[in-house]
Amino acid sequence: MVRIVRHQRFSDVTFLWEVEAPAVARAAQPGQFVMVRLHDGSERVPLTVADYDRDAGTVTVVVQALGKTTREMRDHYRAGDSFADFVGPLGLAQHVERVGHVALIGGGLGVAPVYPQLRAFKAAGNRTTGIMGFRSKDLVFWEDRFAAECDRLEICTDDGSYGRPGLVTAALEELIATDPPDLVVAIGPLVMMRACAETTRKHGIKTMVSLNTIMVDGTGMCGSCRVTVGGEVRFACVEGPDFDGHQVDFTELITRQGRFRREESEANAAFDH
Numbered sequence: 340m341v342r343i344v345r346h347q348r349f350s351d352v353t354f355l356w357e358v359e360a361p362a363v364a365r366a367a368q369p370g371q372f373v374m375v376r377l378h379d380g381s382e383r384v385p386l387t388v389a390d391y392d393r394d395a396g397t398v399t400v401v402v403q404a405l406g407k408t409t410r411e412m413r414d415h416y417r418a419g420d421s422f423a424d425f426v427g428p429l430g431l432a433q434h435v436e437r438v439g440h441v442a443l444i445g446g447g448l449g450v451a452p453v454y455p456q457l458r459a460f461k462a463a464g465n466r467t468t469g470i471m472g473f474r475s476k477d478l479v480f481w482e483d484r485f486a487a488e489c490d491r492l493e494i495c496t497d498d499g500s501y502g503r504p505g506l507v508t509a510a511l512e513e514l515i516a517t518d519p520p521d522l523v524v525a526i527g528p529l530v531m532m533r534a535c536a537e538t539t540r541k542h543g544i545k546t547m548v549s550l551n552t553i554m555v556d557g558t559g560m561c562g563s564c565r566v567t568v569g570g571e572v573r574f575a576c577v578e579g580p581d582f583d584g585h586q587v588d589f590t591e592l593i594t595r596q597g598r599f600r601r602e603e604s605e606a607n608a609a610f611d612h
């Protein structure tokens with residue numbers, strides 16, 4: 340069993356779990372993910388590592404309670420409670436090197452996983468710009484942590500209730516016009532990552548995206564996480580989750596992601612009763 344040492348709520352939907360997992364904490368690298376299973380019979384949920392503390396032996400994940408299992412995590416588990424499995428780290432680490440100016444873009448679910456990548460790019464000697472997008476002010480979290488690793492940080496809100504109003508892509512366009520980055524890392528909803536990749540494509544700026552595909556086993560066996568990259572089928576769980584955003588077939592991926600929507604909403608409705 341795996342123990343939760345901290346459960347922190349950022350908003351109605353977003354919360355943090357810090358769990359005791361010394362082996363994962365020792366091995367985790369930016370860009371990798373873990374598979375969480377709460378108990379017998381519960382589905383496995385892939386979650387990107389948002390932070391790790393090798394000394395304390397803990398790993399942090401930030402979760403949005405949008406599906407049945409993530410809502411169960413939010414509502415039924417507290418600090419001190421234990422759950423069945425926390426398997427990882429899985430996937431390949433992001434390739435981090437000194438390239439000059441790196442812009443890291445996070446949106447929604449992708450904001451937390453940007454953090455370890457930002458820290459690593461900064462530690463590698465890069466100048467860093469962070470652009471973090473939230474729907475509204477009450478969903479903003481970790482602004483202080485991002486600010487500590489960014490040479491420049493822009494918080495955007497869709498409804499204009501905090502920071503810069505509008506989408507992260509508008510902030511990215513402006514950055515490219517005034518202080519072009521050498522590398523962009525974008526993590527968030529597929530439509531956001533696609534928009535970022537299209538924004539940078541015309542300027543020839545390399546853009547890495549982290550694909551939150553549907554994962555079942557997370558070990559390259561089931562094929563559920565497949566994605567077409569550069570015309571070839573790749574398995575995001577073992578060959579990703581980070582890929583060159585200009586090579587990803589986002590249109591196909593967005594269509595595939597929709598295939599479990601009915602089952603997800605049925606499971607969600609059942610959880611409500």
Ligand code: FES
Nearest residue numbers: 557559561562576
């Ligand atoms: Fe099954 Fe990747 S999740 S092959």
